Amino acid sequence: MDFKLTEEQELIRNNMREFCEKYVNPIAAEIDENSRHPAEVFQKLAEGDWMGMPIPQEYGGAGADYLTHIIAVEEISRACASTGFTVSIHVGIACMLILLFGTEEQKKKYLVPMAKGKHLGAFVLTEPGAGTDVMAATTTAVLDGNDYVINGTKTFTSNGPTGDTYLLFAWTDKAAGRKGMSAFVVSRGTPGMKVGEHFKKMGLRSSQTSEMVFKDCRVPKENLIGKEGMGLQMAMTGFDHGRTGIAAQCVGIIQAALDESIKYSKERVQFGTPIARHQAIAWMIADMATDLAAARYLTYHAAWLKDQKQPFSKEAAMAKLFASEAAMKHTIKAVQIHGGYGYCKGAKVERLMRDAKITEIYEGTSEAQRMVISGNVLR
Ligand SMILES: Cc1cc2nc3c(=O)[nH]c(=O)nc-3n(C[C@H](O)[C@H](O)[C@H](O)COP(=O)(O)OP(=O)(O)OC[C@H]3O[C@@H](n4cnc5c(N)ncnc54)[C@H](O)[C@@H]3O)c2cc1C
Known part of the structure; x- marks a missing residue:
């Protein structure tokens, strides 16, 4: 049993600590007070390869192991828990799910800009009536020609107002129960998708949280991640x-x-x-x-x-x-x-x-x- 971190992991910790001293600590109180997404910090995180740390280099990431990413999240959160969370949900869920379940084409189209920090990811699962009880969701995705048509309202979406690439979960076959939910990638600006109410929160205030409303939102068949019916399994992996x-x-x-x-x-x-x-x-x-x-x-x-x-x-x-x-x-x-x-x-x-x-x-x-x-x- 070896409890010692590798030299690279120690280096990453030190580098992230220095980064935070320079860019995060000085603004942490202000972005909390103003509930402000610090775009300038995310720009710097992208330049430093922090937004795709455990994603292979061929998909725009830094090719590090998962523990290294975790150490980076710990260090950022020590300075600002909101910034640490935004990195965590972007890398740990949004990027990871496309890496693990996406096609080669999806990885090139969506994962590369995400791992490079050019696009911010979001995980869109919770609904007003479906929190802990994920199966109570009502959002549907119905195949119509070459498109899925999505209808429903999601809530508490972190990076909802600031995201570019949304991993959305919806029923393709409600009757199939646990095998009836599917996952889709939806890009910001897709007609029929709109950012709803922004939440004012007790803490984690610089992380942006909102409702997401989908009304006859059409996404091409190619935006299905994995196969139909794999959504719940993917959400749990996320x-x-x-x-x-x-x-x-x-x-x-x-x-x-x-x-x-x-x-x-x-x-x-x-x-x-x-x-x-x-x-x-x-x-x-x-x-x-x-x-x-x-x-x-x-x-x-x-x-x-x-x-x-x-x-x-x-x-x-x-x-x-x-x-x-x-x-x-x-x-x-x-x-x-x-x-x-x-x-x-x-x-x-x-x-x-x-x-x-x-x-x-x-x-x-x-x-x-x-x-x-x-x-x-x-x-
Ligand atoms: C700031 C913030 C960011 C979030 N970000 C995201 C996001 O990015 N994407 C996303 O999809 N969701 C997100 N969420 C949603 C979050 O995951 C849910 O709030 C959480 O899963 C709980 O759901 P709920 O709020 O509906 O509470 P409920 O499920 O209604 O639970 C209320 C209470 O009942 C308890 N409870 C429920 N069922 C049981 C049971 N069977 N046994 C015992 N106790 C039970 C719960 O533990 C809780 O104490 C976010 C929420 C917040 C507040």
Whole structure:
């Protein structure tokens, strides 16, 4: 068993840390405050080959392993959880699904510009009546001549307002149940597709989230990804990759909470001594550091399994469950350590606490992760 990262992985971590110090940290509070998508940062991420890290070079990516991408997501999220999430869903779900299930033609047409960071991807599954219960979806794709005609309303689409390439899930044969859903690629600007309501959120505010409305939206037959009926299987595969990314996002959030807590508790003096010397505070920090290590190992292990071409659904769900609950718990503690100052705008821990909450909800709630894990261990 080797817990040591490769030289390349360490280099990537350091490079991403430097990138964040230069381009992300200085604007993280502002883009949160203004709910602004930082297009200029994504331009720089594209130039640095960060938007297709684990995608083979022949398809426009950097050809790294999945663990390297995960380390990059962790580092960006340490600076800005919204930016880390946008990279994660673009690379880990949108790019990955086209790589794994797309035809050669689809990879050349859609994946190459995505992996180069020229086009941003989105994963369009959730509907107003179908969140955890994906099977309750109502969006349909009906074959008409050489086109599929899509009708339905999707919700909570991350990168909805800012995306270029949408991976959409719709019923092609509802009666076929789990084998009746299919996946399509839909490009921005396709007639009949419109970005609906934009959501104002508690946290993760610079990530753009919206409804997506499809009304008689025609896409050519060639836009079907994989075969008809493979949609649900593809969505679940996307979740395995995406959940590992969310776990990495959480590791970055906890690391930031720990960094801030160590710094503040050594500086803040009460009762004539830095508060770090009060055992109550020191123990909060000890628990934070311990859960951070556990979350990181679970996350890296899930990514490592993916790189070894082994099944990793259960491990991705475990990593996401543990890391997201730890992120929530420890960002609350980080605010506690900062006292009243931690509750005010301007303290990074205030943003971390708001950002942490969503990690227990999207890409499957904690309850959904427990369903996946128990389904695996009780088999
Ligand atoms: C900021 C944000 C970004 C998102 N990005 C995307 C995206 O890019 N693409 C996309 O497709 N979706 C996205 N989502 C949707 C997200 O994945 C869903 O919100 C999530 O799956 C939960 O669905 P829901 O909100 O409808 O909650 P519900 O499914 O209605 O759940 C409500 C509560 O009931 C619980 N619950 C539901 N069923 C059960 C059960 N059987 N047993 C026990 N408890 C249960 C849930 O765990 C939860 O606590 C995003 C959501 C948000 C808020």
